[in-house]
Amino acid sequence: MPTVRLLTHNILLGGERREDRIAAVVRRSGAELVALQEVRDDGLLARIAGELGMTRLYGAASDGGELGLALLTRLPVVGYQNHLHPEMLRSHLEVTVRTEGGDPLRVHVLHLAARFGDRAKGEARRLSELEAVLADIAAEPHAPHLLVGDFNTLAPGDDLEATRFFRKMGVLRRAGLLVRQRDGWMAPAVDGSTGVSLDEVWLAQGVDPNLSAGVPALPWVVGPITALVPESRGVDRVLGRMIERWTVPRLLQAGYVDCFRRLHPRAHGYTCATWMPAARVDYVFSSPDLASRVVRCEVLHGRGRPGQEIAHASDHFPLIAEIEV
Numbered sequence: 371m372p373t374v375r376l377l378t379h380n381i382l383l384g385g386e387r388r389e390d391r392i393a394a395v396v397r398r399s400g401a402e403l404v405a406l407q408e409v410r411d412d413g414l415l416a417r418i419a420g421e422l423g424m425t426r427l428y429g430a431a432s433d434g435g436e437l438g439l440a441l442l443t444r445l446p447v448v449g450y451q452n453h454l455h456p457e458m459l460r461s462h463l464e465v466t467v468r469t470e471g472g473d474p475l476r477v478h479v480l481h482l483a484a485r486f487g488d489r490a491k492g493e494a495r496r497l498s499e500l501e502a503v504l505a506d507i508a509a510e511p512h513a514p515h516l517l518v519g520d521f522n523t524l525a526p527g528d529d530l531e532a533t534r535f536f537r538k539m540g541v542l543r544r545a546g547l548l549v550r551q552r553d554g555w556m557a558p559a560v561d562g563s564t565g566v567s568l569d570e571v572w573l574a575q576g577v578d579p580n581l582s583a584g585v586p587a588l589p590w591v592v593g594p595i596t597a598l599v600p601e602s603r604g605v606d607r608v609l610g611r612m613i614e615r616w617t618v619p620r621l622l623q624a625g626y627v628d629c630f631r632r633l634h635p636r637a638h639g640y641t642c643a644t645w646m647p648a649a650r651v652d653y654v655f656s657s658p659d660l661a662s663r664v665v666r667c668e669v670l671h672g673r674g675r676p677g678q679e680i681a682h683a684s685d686h687f688p689l690i691a692e693i694e695v
Contacts (some may be wrong), residue, residue, distance in 0.1 A: 372470050372693045373665065374445070377401035377520040379688035380481070380642075383411035385439065387580045391683040394417045396442070398679075399670065400689055403467065404442040406479040407460070415440055427464030429438060429479065432456065432615045439479045439519070448474060455502040457495075459483045462503045466513065469695040476515035476557040478503065480616065484522045484620040493614040496523055500617055504624060514663075516693075517626065517655040520686065524649060529638055530610040531648035536596035539644040542585065543597070545575050570646060577645045584685030586641060618653075627661035629654040629691055630668070639669050641689060644681040652692045666692035 377399045385392050385408075387596070396404050396418070404424070409415055411428045419426035419442050429439040429452035439452075439460055444629050445585040449466035463479040485492030524530060542548045547568075577585065599605060618628065630639050630653065640647035656664050670688045672680050680687060 375401045376403040376691045378405040380407040380520040382584050382645040384683040391649050395683045402444040405479040406440040407520045408437045411441040429461045431460040441465045457532050458499045471695045474513050476513045478517045480519040490614050490646045493616050496617045514660040515657045520529040522651050523617040524615050532606050532609045535648040536599050537601050540597045564617040578682045579676050581685050624656040625658045629664045633667050641687045643685045652689045663694040
């Protein structure tokens with residue numbers, strides 16, 4: 371039976387300086403549908419789409435920011451709408467395509483708010499954004515559909531590699547790559563007297579310098595505290611229980627199926643960060659009538675040169691799914 375292959379990928383701040391890597395990841399995946407988050411409609415999207423021979427559809431952000439959503443497709447487009455909502459930072463990009471068998475397939479591309487520092491308020495914000503999306507879906511005639519993208523939330527039962535992540539942040543801090551500023555932790559200016567470029571220092575610590583913008587800014591109180599936390603599975607479990615997980619349960623209660631978890635009940639499936647995999651925050655959810663037709667859903671890590679290409683394309687690993695049509 372023929373399949374449609376879909377890739378979803380947060381490309382980090384518009385993919386700046388990583389355009390060739392992102393295009394290579396999409397090309398190697400063989401995907402007919404590519405959902406992108408953190409996209410700038412500044413020519414990069416057009417160049418990637420043109421190089422790959424795909425149609426591009428862009429969804430500007432609800433808050434007027436420069437980072438939006440996009441879908442690239444090789445399949446005929448029969449419907450397209452970018453839903454803007456005041457409660458959403460990004461938007462809700464909805465695209466319906468015609469599959470090889472002639473049936474419609476609807477894809478909803480999402481990027482829910484991060485706001486991790488807000489804790490419960492951050493998860494409440496994501497839940498509010500999701501409710502707006504579900505209202506959009508309920509207002510239209512039903513069609514088999516997928517909700518895909520960066521949800522910035524953890525699913526019930528999913529692990530979190532918090533203490534390993536904190537240890538890596540500590541290594542970067544001790545290397546002088548994260549220094550305390552008024553607005554958090556960020557890379558210092560290049561010290562020309564050393565004769566060593568800042569890019570070389572980042573690479574020595576296992577982080578591609580083009581991804582340094584994806585290293586999170588920690589509040590000034592949090593940074594020193596994380597340095598005192600030992601690497602421990604027990605501590606990870608305690609910290610994981612402190613994180614609110616409302617968004618994914620809301621989707622599951624509505625009948626949606628977490629495609630990765632359905633096919634991989636025990637795998638971690640970490641998608642972020644590529645330089646220190648710690649959490650699964652990128653998802654493909656299917657409507658109930660489509661779930662049994664999703665025959666593949668996995669995180670693209672890879673080995674050798676392709677694997678390095680994927681890891682250096684963004685701070686998120688892409689997620690790929692195949693749906694029988």
